[in-house]
Amino acid sequence: MNTEPDKPTGHDEARRNFLKQSSLLTAFTFVPGPVVQAASGELDEKVAAAFEKVTLKLDVNGVKHKLSVEPRTTLLDLLREQLHLTGTKKGCDYGQCGACTVHVDGQRVNSCLSFAVMHEGKKITTIEGLADGDKLHPMQEAFVKHDGFQCGYCTPGQIMSAVACVREGHAGSEAEIREYMSGNICRCGAYSNIVAAIQEVKDGGQKV
Numbered sequence: 001m002n003t004e005p006d007k008p009t010g011h012d013e014a015r016r017n018f019l020k021q022s023s024l025l026t027a028f029t030f031v032p033g034p035v036v037q038a039a040s041g042e043l044d045e046k047v048a049a050a051f052e053k054v055t056l057k058l059d060v061n062g063v064k065h066k067l068s069v070e071p072r073t074t075l076l077d078l079l080r081e082q083l084h085l086t087g088t089k090k091g092c093d094y095g096q097c098g099a100c101t102v103h104v105d106g107q108r109v110n111s112c113l114s115f116a117v118m119h120e121g122k123k124i125t126t127i128e129g130l131a132d133g134d135k136l137h138p139m140q141e142a143f144v145k146h147d148g149f150q151c152g153y154c155t156p157g158q159i160m161s162a163v164a165c166v167r168e169g170h171a172g173s174e175a176e177i178r179e180y181m182s183g184n185i186c187r188c189g190a191y192s193n194i195v196a197a198i199q200e201v202k203d204g205g206q207k208v
């Protein structure tokens with residue numbers, strides 16, 4: 001019986017190279033930025049480019065920022081870790097819970113699913129930018145009045161979505177509100193109170 005291992009073919013070689021490169025990319029995804037930068041000299045040029053910082057201009061809550069970011073940085077991580085705006089929460093980090101909802105040029109987005117560099121020159125509003133100084137936004141007041149939260153972890157995302165829901169004209173009925181707020185999950189189950197808060201703002205005809 002032939003016990004010699006099969007000679008590697010060109011296909012095997014290519015597969016091994018692919019696996020090596022994928023493992024390298026995966027490994028570096030979980031390595032902190034400074035470590036990656038230190039090691040980038042040893043990386044393939046294409047891999048290094050993924051970690052090379054680029055300049056990004058953003059208006060966040062009315063403040064203009066000129067930032068240096070890695071292309072792989074999500075808008076959520078940029079807000080929380082670079083700008084220290086921790087009101088926007090990280091729940092699932094893959095688009096399932098809505099805790100990270102912010103407004104980009106007035107449209108609601110899941111900031112965990114969006115690379116920061118995609119928003120060059122855009123206007124970002126987070127929960128910190130909703131109030132007018134000491135005066136709460138009408139939606140914030142309504143959430144307080146109707147107990148639209150328990151632990152509060154989902155609340156910033158709920159409020160940002162609720163404002164968008166009213167602005168979009170999708171708060172015409174309880175069923176419509178529930179449908180257009182369905183991307184925002186509340187583990188505490190405060191849904192009825194959240195709907196009541198949104199209905200009050202919508203029925204009050206206040207500018208949101």
Ligand code: FES
Nearest residue numbers: 091092093098112
């Ligand atoms: S953290 Fe973004 S959707 Fe859950």
Ligand code: FES
Nearest residue numbers: 150152186187188
């Ligand atoms: S208030 Fe606790 S998750 Fe919504």
